[in-house]
Amino acid sequence: EIVLTQSPGSLSLSPGERVTLSCRASQSVNNRYLAWYQQKPGQAPRLLIYDASNRVPGFPDRFSGSGSGTDFTLTISRLEPEDFAVYYCQQYGSSPRTFGQGTKVEIK
Amino acid sequence: QVQLVESGGGLVKPGGSLRLSCVASGFTFSDYYMSWIRQAPGKGLEWVSYIKNSGSTIYYGDSVKGRFTISRDNTKNSLFLQMNSLRAEDTAVYFCARGHFGLEVWGQGTTVTVSS
Numbered sequence: 001e002i003v004l005t006q007s008p009g010s011l012s013l014s015p016g017e018r019v020t021l022s023c024r025a026s027q028s029v030n031n032r033y034l035a036w037y038q039q040k041p042g043q044a045p046r047l048l049i050y051d052a053s054n055r056v057p058g059f060p061d062r063f064s065g066s067g068s069g070t071d072f073t074l075t076i077s078r079l080e081p082e083d084f085a086v087y088y089c090q091q092y093g094s095s096p097r098t099f100g101q102g103t104k105v106e107i108k
Numbered sequence: 109q110v111q112l113v114e115s116g117g118g119l120v121k122p123g124g125s126l127r128l129s130c131v132a133s134g135f136t137f138s139d140y141y142m143s144w145i146r147q148a149p150g151k152g153l154e155w156v157s158y159i160k161n162s163g164s165t166i167y168y169g170d171s172v173k174g175r176f177t178i179s180r181d182n183t184k185n186s187l188f189l190q191m192n193s194l195r196a197e198d199t200a201v202y203f204c205a206r207g208h209f210g211l212e213v214w215g216q217g218t219t220v221t222v223s224s
Contacts, residue, residue, distance in 0.1 A: 035209075
């Protein structure tokens, strides 16, 4: 099983700041098959990024994903108030599919 | 519009059973793999199971293998999760989702509470 470790666990930032979230895999993720999700309280997660760097239509271009192998990153270039949420990474390159434990982005 | 609606959650005693349902609309259900994912209170996401569009391929997470059964009825655009021998640690919101790679459509979830 591929274990995904996200860091940091949480962070407090102000609107307008840049944020970089990390997702590290215990073994290489095949074909860059890694996704990022955004989850707000009381809501289902929403797919944000797939195949490591492809942004889902409907999300603004301030969100970007990068990485390969075992190291992946989600970057939000300028935080907007609606971006404060929990972000999860997930790999689908092998079974079992696994999620990271999440990173909570809070308003400072 | 594309939509998934779960139902069937509730309060059940340890050792009991529940059957969750998920009805799809707005897309050709039989074209897609479908998955169940759960989230324990205040915790992260856990992939429970997925099933191929034809039903011929099924995966279960180790924590539910042998106790849960996923199935689908493409004629009724419906996905199911039969949960037996329930344990306290199965308490969670259960989401159905479209796909088995990136999960691009999610339902709103149904809550399962296992408690005596």
